[in-house]
Amino acid sequence: DSGVTQTPKHLITATGQRVTLRCSPRSGDLSVYWYQQSLDQGLQFLIQYYNGEERAKGNILERFSAQQFPDLHSELNLSSLELGDSALYFCASSDEKTGGYEQYFGPGTRLTVT
Amino acid sequence: SQQGEEDPQALSIQEGENATMNCSYKTSINNLQWYRQNSGRGLVHLILIRSNEREKHSGRLRVTLDTSKKSSSLLITASRAADTASYFCATAKAAGNKLTFGGGTRVLVKP
Numbered sequence: 001d002s003g004v005t006q007t008p009k010h011l012i013t014a015t016g017q018r019v020t021l022r023c024s025p026r027s028g029d030l031s032v033y034w035y036q037q038s039l040d041q042g043l044q045f046l047i048q049y050y051n052g053e054e055r056a057k058g059n060i061l062e063r064f065s066a067q068q069f070p071d072l073h074s075e076l077n078l079s080s081l082e083l084g085d086s087a088l089y090f091c092a093s094s095d096e097k098t099g100g101y102e103q104y105f106g107p108g109t110r111l112t113v114t
Numbered sequence: 115s116q117q118g119e120e121d122p123q124a125l126s127i128q129e130g131e132n133a134t135m136n137c138s139y140k141t142s143i144n145n146l147q148w149y150r151q152n153s154g155r156g157l158v159h160l161i162l163i164r165s166n167e168r169e170k171h172s173g174r175l176r177v178t179l180d181t182s183k184k185s186s187s188l189l190i191t192a193s194r195a196a197d198t199a200s201y202f203c204a205t206a207k208a209a210g211n212k213l214t215f216g217g218g219t220r221v222l223v224k225p
Contacts, residue, residue, distance in 0.1 A: 103213060
C-alpha cells in the first residue's frame with residue numbers, strides 16, 4: 001500500500017459526459033501528479049500540482065482540468081468524454097522535503113467511456 | 115511521447131532464473147527509476163539510480179546506468195512466480211519533476 005488513495009476504482013460513463021477523479025496523496029506529500037495509461041499511448045504525464053499550485057503540464061487535453069485543494073487532495077476533471085479517453089488514470093505523490101525523487105502511485109481509476 | 119524504449123517487450127523465464135531488461139532514453143536526466151505493475155494495478159516503485167551513480171542494488175534487484183549510452187538495465191536474480199509483472203523504467207530531469215516512462219517489459223516467471 002503506497003498510501004495514495006484514488007476514487008472511484010472503476011467508472012463507466014457515456015460519450016459526452018463529465019467525470020471527476022479524486023486523489024489523496026500520502027500524508028505530508030505536497031506534490032501530486034496525474035498520469036494516463038492507455039494501450040496505444042502507454043503511460044503519459046498529464047499534470048502536476050505542488051501545494052495547491054500548478055507546476056507542470058504535459059499531454060493534457062483542454063477538455064481535462066485539475067486542481068489541488070488546501071488539504072492537498074486533488075481532482076482531475078474530464079469533460080466531453082470520448083471513446084479514446086478510456087484508460088487507467090493514476091495519481092502519484094512525492095515528498096520534496098526528503099529529495100522528492102520517488103513517486104508513490106495510487107491504485108488508479110479505470111475509466112471506460114461507452 | 116515516451117522518453118525511450120525498453121527491451122525486450124516481453125520475457126518468459128523459469129522460476130530461479132535471472133531476468134534482465136534494458137531501457138534506453140533520449141535526453142539528459144537527473145535520475146532513472148524502475149517500477150513494477152501487476153496486471154492493470156498501480157505502479158510500485160522498485161529502485162532509483164541517480165545520474166552520478168553507475169550501479170545500485172536492492173535485495174534481488176540490480177540496476178545499472180550508463181549515461182554515456184543513455185541506457186539502464188534491471189536485473190532480477192533468482193526470479194519467483196510473484197515477480198510476474200510489467201516493469202517500467204522512468205526518467206526525471208530533476209527532483210520533483212514529472213516522470214517519463216518507457217513502454218515496459220512484460221515478464222512471465224513460470225513455476
